[in-house]
Amino acid sequence: DQQVKQNSPSLSVQEGRISILNCDYTNSMFDYFLWYKKYPAEGPTFLISISSIKDKNEDGRFTVFLNKSAKHLSLHIVPSQPGDSAVYFCAAKYSGNTGKLIFGQGTTLQVKP
């Protein structure tokens, strides 16, 4: 039973264009969502997060949108750069303070020069 789903295993975009990575979740008890970027043989690097009480959070080229009614969030990267090529994981946290994160399967982003 996958509670956090990233249905697109891969995405390819041209440098300078927008990358949109999507994530769906099923559990209404999630209260915080995060995006991580991961290069091969490295640990995930935190990118951006959003609380369930917000619908948008922006940090430089990265913006995360949350649609609670649809149980959907997305990460927008504008403009995309070749260095953004990596695996992107969506993660969700249960309400409460366990700190436990549930990760999606990941989307491999390739940004072509």
Place this chain on the structure above:
Amino acid sequence: DTEVTQTPKHLVMGMTNKKSLKCEQHMGHRAMYWYKQKAKKPPELMFVYSYEKLSINESVPSRFSPECPNSSLLNLHLHALQPEDSALYLCASSQFRVTEAFFGQGTRLTVV
């Protein structure tokens, strides 16, 4: 300093060996985690320590034994592992009650 340091980076061990993975952070975080990641899969939580006490054990087999000697250090003791335990083991830390977890680079473990 937002670094979580894990050693060793790579480890090959036999099924009868005993080894330990180490993790260190100096961010003053009071929650530390062990995650396991198999190839082409997402990280999966194994253990959570909060204020040096084990707060979550995700039904991990006893051949994995975590230890938190102090607020900066987290160990994972390994004994009698199986080849299917081969994976990337990730340590992470976060402020208790704040959710952004910072991950180390991981230890690539191969059990032969």
